[in-house]
Amino acid sequence: MEEYISGTNLTSLISNLTSEARLLARVYIIHAGIEDTDELLTAVVRLQQLENFVWIINERVLVSNSSALFDGSYKLIKFIYMYISFLGILGVKLHSSFTEENLLIDATQLIMNTFSKFIQYPPLFWSEKISVLNCSSMQSWSYGRDVFQAFLNSSVEGGITGNISFNEGGDRIESLYEIINIQHGQLTVVGTYRSNTSICTTSSMCREVIDRTELKLNEDQIIWPNGLNRKPDGVHTRRNVSVVTIVEKPFIFARLGNNCDPLSEVYCTHKNLNNSNGEEYEQYCCYGYCIALLQELSKNLSFVFTLHLVADGKYGSFEKDRIDQQKRWDGMIGELINYQADMIVAPLTMSPERADDIEFTKPYKYHGITVLVRKNHNTSNLGSFLQPFKGALWIMVLLSVHIVAFVLYLLDRYSPDRLRFASRQDKKLETNSSVDSEDEEDPLNLSRALWFTWGVLLNSGIGEGTPKSFSARVLGMVWAGFTMIMVASYTANLAAFLVLDQPKTSISGINDARLRNPQDNFTYATVKGSSVDMYFKRQVEFSTMYRTMESKNYLTVDEAISDLRDEKLNAFFWDSPRLEYEAAKDCDLVTAGELFGRSSYGIALRKKDAWINPLSHAILSFHEKGFMEILDNHWIYAKQFE
Known part of the structure; x- marks a missing residue:
């Protein structure tokens, strides 16, 4: 709504309203006096702002007999009258049935219905004499409030001008209007509008009534x-x-040059503020998540765009002017507010501070804040499997294997039972020279004894070469029990050592003690002036963390991640999509903890821009079709893009 005062240059007013920079709607309602309406329409015709516009005037001008809309004699130039004859102005006025006579009849019926409620009142109400009405008197009528309330509660069903009832302020609820189109200097009714029409939604008893507005418009006659x-x-x-936009992996990549791929890249320029090489603008080819989104929006909404990178390389933060306390934005938001750009398509977080001065579409990407840290490298070596036992114990185990094998050899070789068995075999050979090979049992030699002790220790299964004598078998059982205890102890200790040997992240998340209680040897930061920086600044619970990292914040994300890789920085706070992309690309980096400070990315425009709704509807459609998920998988979680 644009207000004006007496003496305003109405031509400048119309020019300002219909300028390309401010033009949003094509429908204008003129609520002014007859004289000002004539001047406004004069300015409209002079500026040739007729076609593709709708001008609606108020009832006062429509019903005025002296209006220049009809006789051309009210301070208007003749050529204005010629335009007005086919101008197509619209207006709204009360229905033709709302004549003084009909209104008087309905008012009489309303008075009768109201005062019929006072029949049971005391005789004093009817016999009291009221003096001549004096509007300046401060003395009130004792029954005045009751009568007024009775009028508000009264109604007339099926009156000539329709149903009559009032709201708490005393205004009539149901009204009927005619929609007027000025055609060749005549008032032509092209529709009606009824407000708050009572509709019965049940049976003839009408137990349930709803109110609705009713519009009937014949557009073909307009x-x-x-x-x-x-x-x-x-x-x-x-x-x-x-x-x-702004360079931010994986949303916007930029490579120097102008040989852009027409399918996946877009030509973009960057204003060189330093101008060290004598060139004011640098030429880039931009591609990435946001470029794919922008190309799809352009195709669906039938618009063309020119793309450029923000000159100062900033997202946008503000400082209040010391004199007028006005916000001064820099970065992409500053360019948008100062009409250097019409739209921001970048990973721009929707924050309360930004929403005060610009407007966002529906989110195209939901995200949160997370922390990126460097993995602790595993220091294990090939000999780590020996950690469960000390070196002396391993030496004793090796000695035990060989000593037990040697003793088994001696017991099986020189056991008395073994000698008696051998003599029986000799006699059997003398009586029967044909002896099955299966009945022949060779004594346990030293190599078989070693095979037996190692096989029992490693649980490999011994099919042959077992002790034959009773004493050797007893020793073998003792050795098997010993190895069972040793293997069980080793396995339990090995599991514990492997768990302790797992590489861990340096912090567990936002609630880690090293973040909440800052230490001199542990540094963390974010990007100065970013939405993450604003988030830590306005959250009271993170005030200590904000004071710690305020002086350590970086100018760009790339600088911070580079220092994180070089171990100059211990932790970096940023939006989860970028950090997930970095972690997927570099195995030495990992995100720690759960997301916090959840927010979303949106396309930013100036307040009340006409593109807000079309872009929002298109983005919601992309979500439903799965297009945004395709972009996520292709650009954020893939490792092949650099």
Whole structure:
């Protein structure tokens, strides 16, 4: 709504309202006196702002007999009258049934219905004499409030001008209006509008009543401005859009040059503020998540765009002017507010501070804040499996294997039972020279004894070469029990050592004690002036952390991640999509803890921009179709993009 005072240059007012920079809607309601209306329409015609616009005037001008809309004699130039004859102005006025006579009849019926409620009142109410009405008197009538309340509660069903009832302020609830179209200097009714029509939704007893508005409009009969039969567009949108963005992997990549791939890359420029090489603008080819999104939006909404990188390389933060206390934004937001760009398509977080001065579409990407740290490298070596036992114990085990094997050899070789068995075998050979090979049992030699002790220790299963004598078998059972205890102890200790030997992240998340209680040898930071920086600044619980990292914050994300790789920085706070991309690309980096400070990315425009709703609807459609998930998998979680 644009207000004006007496003496305002109405031509400048109309020019300002319909300028390309401010133009949002195509429908204008003129609520002014007759004289000002004439001047406003004069300015409209002079500026040739007729076609594709709708101008609606108030009832006062429509019903005025001296209006220049009809006789051309009220301070208007003749050519204005010629335009007005087919201008197609619209207006709204009370229905023709709302004549003074009909209103008087309905008012009489309302008074009768109201005072019928006072029949049971005391005789004093009817016999009291009221003096001549004096509007300046401060003395009130004792029954005045009751009578007024009775009028508010009274109603007339089926009156000539419709149903009559009032709201708490005394205004009539149901009204009927005619929609007027000025055609060739005549008032032509093209529709009606009824407000708060009572509709019975149940049976004839009408136990349930709802109120609704009712509009009947015959668009085929309407003549629009400039004599057109086509209805103007309700919203005017720019088809050539200037888009600003910022280099931020994996959303925006930029490579120097102008040989761009027409399918996946977009030509973009960057204003060189330093201008050290004598060139004011540098040429880049931009690609990435946001470029793919922008190309799809352009195709669906039929607009063309020019893309450029933000000059100062900042997202946008503000400082208040010391004199007028006005916000001064820099970065992409500053370019948008100062009309250097029409739209921001970048990983720009929707924050309360930014939403005060710009407007966002529906989110295209939901995210949170997380922390990126460097993995602790595993220091284990090939001999780590020996850690469960000390070196002396391993030496004793090796000695025990060989000593037990040697004793088994001696016991089995020189056992008395073994000698008696051997003599029986000799006698059997003398009586029967044909002896089955299966009955022949060779004595346990030293190599078989070693095979037996190692096989029992390693649980490999011994099929042959077992002790034959009773004493050797007893020793073998003792050795098996010993090895069972040793193997069980080793396995238990090995599991514990492997768990302790797992590489851990340096911190567990936002609630880690080293973050909450800062130490001199542990540094963490974010990007100065970013939405993450603003988040820590406004959260009281993170005030200590914010004071610690305020002086250590970086200018860009790339600088911070580079220092993190070089171990100059211990932890870096940033938006989860970028950090997940870095962790997927570099195995030495990992995100720690759960997400916090959840927010979302949106496309930013100026307040009340006409592109807000079309872009929001398109983004919601992309979510439903799975297009945004395709972009996530292709650009954020893939490792092949550099």
